[in-house]
Amino acid sequence: MKKTLSLVLVGLLLAGSLFAGGAAEATKAAPAKPAGPVEITFWHAMGGVNGEALASMVDEFNKQYDGKIKVKYEFQGSYDDEFAKIQASGGNYPCDIIQVYDIGTRYMIDSGWILPVQEYVAKDKYDISQIEPNIAAYYTVDNTLYSMPFNSSTPLLYYNKTAFEEAGITKVPTCFEDIYEIAEKLKIVNPDGSVKRYGYGMGNYGWFFEQWIGKMGLHYVNNNNGRGKDYATAVEFDKNGGGLQIVKVWDKILKEGISPYLNMGNDDAKAAFISGSVCMIPESTAALKSLLLNVGDKFEIGVAYFPSINRNDKGGVSVGGGSLWMMDTGKQERKDATWEFLKFMVSPEMQAFWNAKTGYFPVTVAAAQTATFKENIAKYPQFQVAIDQLHSSAPQYSGALLSVFSEARQIVQNYIARLANKEVDAQGALNGMAKDINKSIETYNLVNY
Numbered sequence: 001m002k003k004t005l006s007l008v009l010v011g012l013l014l015a016g017s018l019f020a021g022g023a024a025e026a027t028k029a030a031p032a033k034p035a036g037p038v039e040i041t042f043w044h045a046m047g048g049v050n051g052e053a054l055a056s057m058v059d060e061f062n063k064q065y066d067g068k069i070k071v072k073y074e075f076q077g078s079y080d081d082e083f084a085k086i087q088a089s090g091g092n093y094p095c096d097i098i099q100v101y102d103i104g105t106r107y108m109i110d111s112g113w114i115l116p117v118q119e120y121v122a123k124d125k126y127d128i129s130q131i132e133p134n135i136a137a138y139y140t141v142d143n144t145l146y147s148m149p150f151n152s153s154t155p156l157l158y159y160n161k162t163a164f165e166e167a168g169i170t171k172v173p174t175c176f177e178d179i180y181e182i183a184e185k186l187k188i189v190n191p192d193g194s195v196k197r198y199g200y201g202m203g204n205y206g207w208f209f210e211q212w213i214g215k216m217g218l219h220y221v222n223n224n225n226g227r228g229k230d231y232a233t234a235v236e237f238d239k240n241g242g243g244l245q246i247v248k249v250w251d252k253i254l255k256e257g258i259s260p261y262l263n264m265g266n267d268d269a270k271a272a273f274i275s276g277s278v279c280m281i282p283e284s285t286a287a288l289k290s291l292l293l294n295v296g297d298k299f300e301i302g303v304a305y306f307p308s309i310n311r312n313d314k315g316g317v318s319v320g321g322g323s324l325w326m327m328d329t330g331k332q333e334r335k336d337a338t339w340e341f342l343k344f345m346v347s348p349e350m351q352a353f354w355n356a357k358t359g360y361f362p363v364t365v366a367a368a369q370t371a372t373f374k375e376n377i378a379k380y381p382q383f384q385v386a387i388d389q390l391h392s393s394a395p396q397y398s399g400a401l402l403s404v405f406s407e408a409r410q411i412v413q414n415y416i417a418r419l420a421n422k423e424v425d426a427q428g429a430l431n432g433m434a435k436d437i438n439k440s441i442e443t444y445n446l447v448n449y
Helices: 002-019 024-025 049-066 079-088 102-111 117-123 161-166 176-186 208-217 222-225 242-255 267-275 283-297 332-347 346-359 365-369 371-379 382-392 405-420 426-448
Strands: 038-044 071-075 097-099 148-153 155-160 196-197 201-203 261-264 280-284 301-305 320-327
Touching: 024 280, 038 049, 038 079, 038 332, 049 071, 049 283, 049 332, 049 346, 071 261, 079 097, 097 102, 097 332, 097 426, 102 320, 102 405, 117 332, 148 283, 148 332, 155 161, 155 208, 155 283, 155 346, 161 176, 161 301, 161 371, 176 242, 176 280, 201 346, 201 382, 208 242, 208 405, 222 332, 242 332, 242 346, 242 426, 261 280, 267 280, 267 283, 280 283, 283 301, 283 320, 283 346, 283 382, 301 382, 301 405, 320 332, 346 365, 405 426
Parallel strands: 038 071, 038 097, 201 261
Antiparallel strands: 097 320, 148 320, 155 280, 155 301
16 A cells, blocks of 8 residues: 555664664663553453453453553543544544454455564464454454454344234245235234234344345455455446345335335434334344343344345355454554453453354354353343354354445445435446446545555
């Protein structure tokens, strides 16, 4: 990237200016190590219950490493807020570790600001097979693990099991053909024609679009989904047929009243599900615990695999959520301390705790053998479905990498909103998505490659 090159040139100039005094300095004694623990700063984007769980984990690390390492954790708002802040920093390293959402991966790799985790994996002879392979695959490019997986999730289908039983429905939907049929049986219409209860509903969330492309076994962008030798230069979903099939499903469920339009994001969809006004929603595994707590004993929640567009789709799901990145601060003690912190955060017991408190996957294989994990699965067996779905997928469906993914996701959502408002038809929405995303990719690539 050009910005990386700029940083390198600055470094060379600084090195040249210091060279003349190098011989004199060499005779001086090495500076003493600073007294007290090595302090490192951790930027994160976890609020609410997730933020409380994260704070507990960091506090436990600080307790165990008292006098050696101290981690200061700083909440930066949403993923988008945090990502915008690190972009605005221009490589000035405001933190040692940053939690970045999955779609920020390509940008972080390109930035030149990070130290690939793989360097410490090799140096420390860390057994990478400890990490779930389908999760590690997303953050691995050219056999290099760039960041440490941490809060990983996939989408699931949540359904009102009590409503299913009352309607005599025993089949769990696996594709939209099933959803259309079951949603009709669950729908309740008032005498005045208004809908009292919908069988299905979903928020306008671009993540689902990406997942359906993967479930078809297709690519979102070119150059091996942005994972090839070269970076992505254009979307592929407009050429491989996947995008149009997805938009047509959106069009059908809205036009035929199978689902209400539940706005961008998934907050309204979750609220509708909790209230019982919608019987099925797609949502992240990370929402499981909060849904269980909010629904309480109003009805029983069932959990199924994320539905495919077509019954015979042969692809798989990719992980969402985020990972932890090491910033290349140039301070060896801080980088070493950061590595110790990353290992701690993905240790089996910590990942079992994280899973139980939040619903995110335990990214470490051995977490499944801990008492914490086993007790949680016994209490909430729905968690097992998420893990089974992860294991039934494959690394080849790890998902796309794209430097402008956050913009791309917003563009998809904007055109689905226009579709809902009848401003465009299915083909028009698809064409608009492809055109606008390709323009964003082209602009980014011209500036940065």
